[in-house]
Amino acid sequence: MEKCIYFFCLEYQRILVDKKMKLSLKIVLAWAIIILLYLLSIKIFSSTTIPISGYINQSIQTLLFVISIFILFKEPNKKNKYIFLNFTIYFSLSFLSFLYNFVGKSILTDEKYSRHLFFQYLSIAYILILSIAVLYLVIDLIFRDYKIYQKYIASIIIVLGFVGYFYYPILNNPLYLYSTEDIKQFKTIDAYVSTNKEISNPVELANRVTLQSWKNGNAVGDLYPEENLRRIEWLFQYLEGDNYKILLWKPIYINCMMMDALLVGFILLFFGYQYKKDPPQGAYVDKIMFLILLLQSMDILHNWGFIKSVEYGSFTELFIVGQYITIFAELMMILFFSLRLRFITSVQGEFYETELAANPHQISRWRDWVDNLVLSQFFNYKVFNGRLFQKSTGK
Numbered sequence: 001m002e003k004c005i006y007f008f009c010l011e012y013q014r015i016l017v018d019k020k021m022k023l024s025l026k027i028v029l030a031w032a033i034i035i036l037l038y039l040l041s042i043k044i045f046s047s048t049t050i051p052i053s054g055y056i057n058q059s060i061q062t063l064l065f066v067i068s069i070f071i072l073f074k075e076p077n078k079k080n081k082y083i084f085l086n087f088t089i090y091f092s093l094s095f096l097s098f099l100y101n102f103v104g105k106s107i108l109t110d111e112k113y114s115r116h117l118f119f120q121y122l123s124i125a126y127i128l129i130l131s132i133a134v135l136y137l138v139i140d141l142i143f144r145d146y147k148i149y150q151k152y153i154a155s156i157i158i159v160l161g162f163v164g165y166f167y168y169p170i171l172n173n174p175l176y177l178y179s180t181e182d183i184k185q186f187k188t189i190d191a192y193v194s195t196n197k198e199i200s201n202p203v204e205l206a207n208r209v210t211l212q213s214w215k216n217g218n219a220v221g222d223l224y225p226e227e228n229l230r231r232i233e234w235l236f237q238y239l240e241g242d243n244y245k246i247l248l249w250k251p252i253y254i255n256c257m258m259m260d261a262l263l264v265g266f267i268l269l270f271f272g273y274q275y276k277k278d279p280p281q282g283a284y285v286d287k288i289m290f291l292i293l294l295l296q297s298m299d300i301l302h303n304w305g306f307i308k309s310v311e312y313g314s315f316t317e318l319f320i321v322g323q324y325i326t327i328f329a330e331l332m333m334i335l336f337f338s339l340r341l342r343f344i345t346s347v348q349g350e351f352y353e354t355e356l357a358a359n360p361h362q363i364s365r366w367r368d369w370v371d372n373l374v375l376s377q378f379f380n381y382k383v384f385n386g387r388l389f390q391k392s393t394g395k
Helices: 002-044 052-074 078-100 114-142 148-172 181-195 202-208 225-236 244-277 285-307 312-344 347-358 369-378 381-385
Strands: 212-215 218-222
Touching: 002 052, 052 078, 052 312, 078 114, 078 148, 114 148, 114 244, 114 285, 148 244, 181 202, 181 212, 181 225, 181 244, 202 225, 244 285, 244 312, 285 312
Parallel strands: none
Antiparallel strands: 212 218
16 A cells, blocks of 8 residues: 555656646747747848847747746736736737837838837836836735735826826927937037038037027027037037937936836835735745846946947947846846746645635745745844744645
8 A cells, every 4th residue: 555655656746747847848849939930030031130148138038928928827826817917018028129120121111210219119118017017016015905906006007107207208209309408409519510520629619509408399599608618528429420329318218217216116115025024925926026126226227327328339338248147137037937837836836825815814925945045044044934934834
C-alpha cells in the first residue's frame, strides 16, 4: 500500500512538471510567432532602423504581454485578474511600438507629421495605462474591501486628472510642440542663419535679429536686448545637426518625468502601507511593484538627461547605454511574472490565492524565496519573522 502511494505521488509530480513544461512551451511558441511575424514584416516592408537595444526592449515587452495573458486566464483570485488585466493592456502597447517602426516608411507615408503624432500619442498612452495599472494596485491594497468598479473609477479619475493637467496643450493641439516659444524662436534664428552663412557667433546674430516672446503660439512682443542675446546664445547651440529635436520634444519629456515622479510617489505609498499594515496579498506582486519603481526611476533619469542635453547624437548614445539597464529590469520582471504564473498553477499556490480571496483576514502574507533571502542577509530574522514576511499557514 505504501509503495502504491509512493508511486502515485511520483506520477502526480511528473504530471505537474509535464503541465508546467507544456505551459512554458505555449508561452515560448506564442512569443516566437509574434517575433517571427515582426522580423518577416521588416524584411517585406520598409521600416526605420532602430538600435539593437530598442528591438530587445520591444521583444521583452511582447513576452511580458504573452505571460500576462496566461496569468490572466490561470489566475484563481478574481480580484487579482484585474491587476494583471491592466498589465496585459499596458504590455500590449509593445505592438504599437513595433508598428511605429513602419510609420512614415510603409504606412501613413503621405502624412508629413505621421511619425511625430504617432510617437507623441504613444508616449502618452504608455504613461496613462501604466499609471492606471499602478494606481489600481495601490488602491486595491489600501482599500481592499472596495468594489472593483469603485477602484477603477478612483484610479481613472485621478490619473486622467494628472494626465489632463500635464498634457492638455498637446491633447488640445496635436502640433503644439511646434508652437512652443523655444521652437518659434529657434525657427527664427535658423531661417536667418540658413540665408546668412557668414554669421559664426551668437553675438553677431543678436545684433541682426530680434526674437519675439511667444504665448499660446502667438507673438506678444520683442525681447529686450539683454534677454535677446541670452536667448540667442542658448538657442545657437541647437542649430547643428538634429540638436533641435531636443527642443522639439522637451515638453513631452518634462511631462513624462513629472508623471514618473508621481508614479514613484504612489509606489512608495504602496510599500509604506505594506510596511505599516503588512496586509496579505498575491505572491510576487510586491516584487513586480519594486521593479516598476526601478523602471520609472530610470525613466526619470533618461528624461532628465534628454532635456539637459545639447547634442542629440551624444544623448542617443547615452540613452542606448541606459536602455540596457532598463532591459535588465524588464528581464527581472519576466522572472517574477513567470514565478507568479508557476505559483498560481501549483496546488499550493491555487489554495493560497483562493483562501486570500475568500478569507483575507484569516491568512498571513506569503513569504517567497526573495523574502527569505532578504531576511537572512539584511535583517534580524528573530525580530522580523513574527511580524513581517510571514509564510502562509493556510488557516
